[in-house]
Amino acid sequence: MEGKYSPKNVEKKWQKLWEERKSFKATEDRSREKYYLLEMFPYPSGRIHMGHVRNYSIGDVIARFKRMKGCNVLHPMGWDAFGMPAENAAIQNKSHPAKWTYENIDYMRGQLKKMGFSYDWDRELATCNLDYYKWEQLIFLQMYRKGLAYKRNSFVNWCPTCETVLANEQVEEGCCWRCDSAVVQKELDQWFFRITEYAEELLEHTHKLPGWPERVLTMQRNWIGKSCGCEIDFPVEGHLTKIKVFTTRQDTLYGATFMSLAPEHPMALELTLPENRASVEEFIERVKRTDKARRTAEDFEKEGVFTGAFCVNPVTNRRMPVYLANFVLTDYGTGAVMAVPTHDQRDFEFARKYGLPLQVVIQPEGETLDPETVTAAYTADGVMVNSDRFDGLKSGVAKEKIADFLEREGIGKKTVNFRLRDWGISRQRYWGNPIPVIYCDLCGVVPVPEKDLPVVLPMDAVFSGEGGNPLAMVEDFVNVACPQCGELARRETDTMDTFVESSWYFLRYCSPDFTAGPLDKEKAEYWMSVDQYIGGIEHAVLHLLYARFFTKVLRDLGYCAIDEPFTNLLTQGMVIKDGAKMSKSKGNVVDPNALIEKYGADTARLFSLFAAPPEKDLDWSDQGVEGSYRFLNRVWKLVHDTLPLLGHAGQIDTMSIGEGGKALRRTVHKTIRKVTEDIEERFHFNTAIAAIMEMVNTVQAFEPKNDPANALVVKEALESLVLLLVPFVPHMASELWSVLGHEEGVEQAGWPSFDPAVAADEELLVVVQINGKLRSKVIVPASAGEQEMKDAALADERIKPFMDGKVVKKVICVPGKLVNIVVG
């Protein structure tokens, strides 16, 4: 291995050794501090991309650092293996999704191993393995029993291209998150997870996650969308039923002059008078045909139709015409809105269009609104008017008082409303986890008894690309005896959303081979929570919300004792090239294979860590990669060239080393401190690497290298250098460690420690400012106090011209840093 740096040989050698020695195997050990480090597992799409390289390089720095620091590190890897691309590929290649998936896994596993990531491969899991998904079926059944999984007929998001249902979280601006097709609404019988049951806790706990980026928490809070208000009943003339509305603006109740219902509101047709029927039906049809994306666009024209019915404002007794309005959503609140045109912009526009009355109930301070002349709704706070006993109160106060009043009078009650909807998990696709349910004509919905689990995904489906879900066409699978009555029944052929698998894989890693249940409680208790989770920001409200939900569900099912799965979250930025995210369609993709081939994995790792701090986008630069490669060559050469000069092991004799040696040691110990802090406290690997580069420059420039008196100092420098490099470029560092004569691996060497006394400066450079402007620098002993610093500064020749004829008003001293002389 001598001579020129050959990453290929070095990397092959160490990867083989790590594998043979099982260097990264994690075993529960209560005597040691555990550290569970996890990166979001990949979808086996074919080959790894630079985003993976970056994500997993970041993780590996932390894993290797923590290991060297003495932690018992769990660092697993696996495959989010169910999903549609496999099915599409099967259709295209006239093959099977399983074949495609497992081939991809094999290939990508090889790629990850070539990157030298320190995973415990014994814990590898793939979610499409029966060993994994069968436990998910058990969890489903237990959720069903608790009412947390249920079936319901409703309008759902349907992607016509993927031919499947999508969760709300998977619809982005009205389009499918995966294929970008326009999503349509379809009425279907679908399985849901009752995530809304946990809305309050999911929201509450966002305030107990200090290790998460604020913007992810904000996004989750917005997504959950809690609002506090009232439900108020409005009696309908000539009917016994009442219209229930939800409002956060009960302070405007006295100004409600009409009622708006969603066109899908169950009472819409029931309330419509015969003479209005034709126009109402026409309107409902028209709204239904409009797709949801367009209908909910901001600039969409507000339209409605009068039902002919009237309800009554319960506090003013005013007759309120009941309209259907296209902007009222059926799935938020109660699907009915009390319209207050003076204080809500939508209601205002609607009222002006249909000539409906306006009533001002909140006056802005120092202004009088005139319903005849206002051009927009006044939505801010103000003073109550035309509101009976509440007149004169500030609207904020009135909000509380009116809520209390409504409850007292039995007209309404305080409620909390969430934007979060239940998680629709049914997918009309083959390559997923079968939902373990049977439909019997006599018994209805029958969950598969636990003893009959697992429901095995049949391998003999046909992938033609036509005629919907291939699973529904496997007769042997579909036709089954009812577990209750024994009559012929049908299996559910929908599979679960793949986000279900990724909602608990981090728990399965704690005991991946456990055969008595989804997880070994004792082991989960040792490893969980994940101390550091790393992944892309794109999962802020998808995976990261579902995983939190699932953890709470599993806790309540008795599987684990934790509330939250991930203590600390790091969201890494995207990999950008030529101003755009790397993608095949843009043609700006850098293939990790080519990079490894040309420069080696260490260079690929080093550059992706050096070019930007982890949370920022990384601008890929081929020349920057060259630079990282050059640096590694320099380190290689430095160690090998210096090797003959190093003496035998021994203690550094602090008394006999000269000034140069002392200075070098100072740099070394300062660098150890800096690198340790940058990794441990900030995850700023770019500055840690920069500090190591500076140290290399210093060692290279160290002239009395060949003075035998300095041999041990140089040796210390090189050994520290190599150990500091381990987390970033583990192959080269391991090799150089052995070149330096160490039999045992870097894992045994431990993380280098620094001596504050050695790192301490003997002299300090003090900046001298006049009126805040830098004018000179003076050197003082490190022990110098304020007075000494001031004296040295004032005695400096270079500042004299700036003080000529002026009076020193004040001298400010920042110990060890600067002296600012204020003159005037």
Place this chain on the structure above:
RNA sequence: GCCCGGAUGGCGGAAUUGGUAGACGCAAGGGACUUAAAAUCCCUCGGUCGCAAGGCUGUGCCGGUUCGAGCCCGGCUCCGGGCACCA
């Protein structure tokens, strides 16, 4: 519209608590070595004035606080992201 980020040389970025702006790297220019090239090594490198010492100026814009502001405060501009007819 609302809520988060962000803006620093030719480029990626550094400046950790208000205290030397531009660390480290890339690119560029000059030089050494070489028959030559590559590789490597050395020097220069925000702008501007100056032979130089050095001065002035400079962190998106305007203002403020402070002995001192890239950092804090007020008001903008632009860019990125999230949510969005949510009653």
